[in-house]
Each structure stands twice: as structure tokens, then as C-alpha cells.
Amino acid sequence: xxxxxxxxxxxxxxxxxxxxxxxxxxxxxxxxxxxxxxxxxxxxxxxxxxxxxxxxxxxxxxxxxxxxxxxxxxxxxxxxxxxxxxxxxxxxxxxxxxxxxxxxxxxxxxxxxxxxxxxxxxxxxxxxxxxxxxxxxxxxxxxxxxxxxxxxxxxxxxxxxxxxxxxxxxxxxxxxxxxxxxxxxxxxxxxxxxxxxxxxxxxxxxxxxxxxxxxxxxxxxxxxxxxxxxxxxxxxxxxxxxxxxxxxxxxxxxxxxxxxxxxxxxxxxxx
Numbered sequence: 001x002x003x004x005x006x007x008x009x010x011x012x013x014x015x016x017x018x019x020x021x022x023x024x025x026x027x028x029x030x031x032x033x034x035x036x037x038x039x040x041x042x043x044x045x046x047x048x049x050x051x052x053x054x055x056x057x058x059x060x061x062x063x064x065x066x067x068x069x070x071x072x073x074x075x076x077x078x079x080x081x082x083x084x085x086x087x088x089x090x091x092x093x094x095x096x097x098x099x100x101x102x103x104x105x106x107x108x109x110x111x112x113x114x115x116x117x118x119x120x121x122x123x124x125x126x127x128x129x130x131x132x133x134x135x136x137x138x139x140x141x142x143x144x145x146x147x148x149x150x151x152x153x154x155x156x157x158x159x160x161x162x163x164x165x166x167x168x169x170x171x172x173x174x175x176x177x178x179x180x181x182x183x184x185x186x187x188x189x190x191x192x193x194x195x196x197x198x199x200x201x202x203x204x205x206x207x208x209x210x211x212x213x214x215x216x217x218x219x220x221x222x223x224x225x226x227x228x229x230x231x232x233x234x235x236x237x238x239x240x241x242x243x244x245x246x247x248x249x250x251x252x253x254x255x256x257x258x259x260x261x262x263x264x265x266x267x268x269x270x271x
Contacts, residue, residue, distance in 0.1 A: 049183025
């Protein structure tokens, strides 16, 4: 029985791998991020799932009276987003026309995120506990937008989906039943439960400083922002930073790439 099943499993798993597409999600930009990515799920599928997941999170926040409670704070976040979003065209021409949504959620968490397709939230804990400047807030928002531009969520969802299919194939072949995974739930998982890889974080750092610079925000603020992040909780970084690069390495990398994009910042300030 096993001898007959094993070749079938190999064939099915090979089919999954063959279905993965090698894609170029963004242009390299001045920071030169050009890693090729492998996707099993399409952008349309992922964005649809992300939209559903985002709506669920926004409804939860609204039900707790935690959505956009401070008009001035919300206006501040949205103003920064309105400057960052046009800058995304440097990496992908379609991005400024995404169905962007930006909200502020009242929470003690030091956090922010951007789901696939431009669905974004900033938590008040990040703003208030870190006492961020506009430049620092642009740094963290640019970082999160960079995840969406590079389609890191789609990449991780594709990996999780492939694993789920593989497990379902094995389970079915061994008579253990078959499971499924909803894309909205998967989008929620990769946003809140499955941290980005260090490779993804480095890419988001580099793209993020360029977005900030192009939008007229000082890219060097990324260094002070992440230093503040690392100090949250008496020196223990928040869960938000659990897979981020080591602080010293990150500071050096951000300093290097902020210097690279300073001409873009100076140019943006003159406009």
C-alpha cells in the first residue's frame, strides 16, 4: 500500500511546486531590493482574503469603540499615509491606485501593520508610548507599506497554503481525511500570528527608508524609531520585533541605506 502511495504523493507534491510562479513584485528602487519570489496564490486571491480579514478586524475595533477615537491623531496618521502612498509608484506603478485604507486602533500594543493590497492600521500604543515624531511615524508606516509592496503576505500565504495542501494530500492518501484553509483566516494568521522572516524585515527596512525619503520624511529617523522599539518593555523587544534583525546590525543597515536615499529626501523637501 505504501509503495503505491509514495509515487502518487511525489507526483502531487511536484504538481504543487510546478504551480508556483516566480515573480518580480517590485522594481529595485534606489535601495536595490530585487530578490525574486515564488508564489502559489495569485494577487487577486490574496487581496480578496486580506480585504475580508481587514474588515473583520475593523469591525472588532469599532465594536470596542477603539476605532479612530482621536480625530487629530487619526488625521496625523492619514496625512502621513497620503504622502507615502504616491511614493510607492517608484517600486510599482499600480500601487498608488490600490484601494488603500488606513485606520488608527486604540490599543496599548506597540504595533502597526499593512495587509496585502494596502489595508493598514496603526495602534495608539506605538504613537503614545514611543512619542514618535512624524519622521519616525513615517518610518514605521513606510516599513509596513513595504511589506505590502513586496507582497510578503502573499509569499508567506503561498508557503502556508502549499504546506496545507501537502498535508491534505498526505492525509487523504493515508486515509486521514482532508483539511482546508480559508484565505481570510490565512491573511489574519500571517498578519498577527506568523512573524515575517528576517529576510522580509530587511527588505521592508530598505524599501521603507526610500518611501519615507521620497515622501519628504527624514529617512534617518528609521534608526531612532527602531532604537525606541527595542527599548519597549525594559529592554525586551515587543513581539512585533521577534524576528527582526539584531539591533546593532539593523542600526548599521538602516544608517547605510538612509544615507543612500538622502538625495531623494533633499529633493523632496525642495518641492
